[in-house]
Amino acid sequence: MEQELLTDLYSKMQRIRRFEEEAARLYTEKKIGGFLHLYIGQEAVAVGALSVLKDEDYVMTAYRCHGHYIARGGSTRAGMSELLGKVTGCAKGRGGSMHFYDIERRFMGGWGIVGAQLPVAAGLAFAEKYKGTDNIAICFMGDGAINIGSFHEALALASLWKIPVIFVIENNYFAMGTPLEKTAATDDLSIRALAYPMARDTVDGHDVFAVRACIHAAAxxxxxxxxxxxxxxxxxxxxxxxxxxxxxxxxxxxxDQWKSRDPIKVLGEKMDALGMKAIREQIDQAIEDEVQDAVRFAEESPFPAPETALDYTYV
Ligand SMILES: Cc1ncc(C[n+]2csc(CCOP(=O)(O)OP(=O)(O)O)c2C)c(N)n1
Structure with a gap:
């Protein structure tokens, strides 16, 4: 396997992990307001998926969005600043943890309403088809989104209108404190595809290479x-x-069982076994430096000026 690919995937997953561990620390120090939903454990899904897409494709997700933003290439400085509500944030400090945006990277959020991103992602993908490009959209969601109306509306139209969109359910087995077994009569969630119908797949979200292969085929x-x-x-x-x-x-x-096959640990061990330990350690150090720099940058950045409170609003 190419060293460059291993290095890239490991770096991105480790960057997300360390970014969020520092975010958790800042939250307990009351430097981050509102909610903070961490993606820790799920990194291989966003990293694997986005590693096979083009810069021109659209990316959307729910409120657990830091990982997707970083996997898409979003800056850790702008991400950390957004968490602290600073003007240097990727949404100019107005979105916070749940509403990361990066228009340049076609990262269209960060959505707090469960399932709300699905019809919008379908619309973005439809527009690309209409314009005659081969760009697509990918839309991530939690397992809690599959019983909401907008899930069915978006999938029904995506199938009917042949829309180039990939819907990814990140099944982490819980919607807040409710286990999946209390909300779905099956543990095969892709089976929902049969109703619309559309192609479907199931993948081990802890295996970054399996995720890549699966998304590559869908793309x-x-x-x-x-x-x-x-x-x-x-x-x-x-x-x-x-x-x-x-x-x-x-x-x-x-x-503990899930942690025992942690995607970052597994990939790190693979690199070590391939004689890439020194490279991996260099990456770890570089990421540590980058995240500490992002924290410093965010802490030193100003809050938006009060007189700009109504900027960027529609009403
Ligand atoms: C329409 C709507 N209903 C309820 C909520 C409250 N709510 C916030 S998160 C959540 C659970 C969603 O779980 P899931 O989709 O599995 O995502 P995960 O948190 O596991 O990533 C709920 C019900 C909401 N944000 N939006």
């Missing part, structure tokens, strides 16, 4: 045939729903 289908795909990535969040959640509703044994 090809979207670009060449303008067909949507529904994918379920089975994954796990190690932390609670948000920083406010002690996650008492599940056993430590379950958490």
């Amino acid at each position: 090809k289908r979207a670009r060449e045939q303008h067909l949507p795909t529904l994918i379920e990535a089975k994954t796990y969040r190690y932390r609670g729903h948000s920083m406010a959640d002690p996650a008492k509703y599940r056993s430590q044994q379950d958490v």
Whole structure:
């Protein structure tokens, strides 16, 4: 396997992990207001998926959005500043944790309303098809989104109008404190695709290479045939729903079992076994420096000026 690819995937996952560990620390120091939903444990999904897309493709996700933003190439300085509500943030300090944006990278958020991103992603992909490009959209969501109306509306139209969009359910087995087994009669979530219908796939969301292969096939289908795909990535969040959640509703044994095949640990061990230990350690150090720099930059940046409170609003 190419060293360059391993290095790239490992760096991105480690960058997300360390960014969020520092965000958790800043949250406990009360430097971050509102909610903070961490993606820790799920990194291989966003990193694997976005590693096979083009810069011109659109990316959307829910409020657990820091990982997708960083995997898309978003700056850690602008991300950390957004968490602290600073004017240097990727949404100019107005979005916060749940509403990261990076228009230049076609990263269209960061959506707090469960399922709200799906019809918008379908619309963006439809526009690309209409304009005659081969650009596509990818739309991530949690397992909690699959029972909401906009999920069905978006998938029904994506199939009917042959929209080049990939829907990815990141099944981390919980919607806040509610386990999946209480909301779905099956543990095969991609089966929902049959109703519309559209192509479907299920992938191990802890295996970054499996995610890449699965998204690559769906992207090809979207670009060449303008067909949507529904994918379920089975994954796990190690932390609670948000920083406010002690996650008492599940056993430590379950958490430990998922952690034992942590995607970053597994990839790091693979690099070491291939004689890339020195490179991996250099990456770890470079990321540590980058994240500390991002924290410093965010802390030193100003808050938006009060007189700009109404800027960028529609009403
Ligand atoms: C329409 C709507 N209903 C309820 C909520 C409250 N809510 C916030 S997060 C959440 C759970 C969503 O879980 P899931 O989609 O599995 O995503 P995860 O947190 O696991 O990433 C709920 C119900 C909301 N934000 N939007």
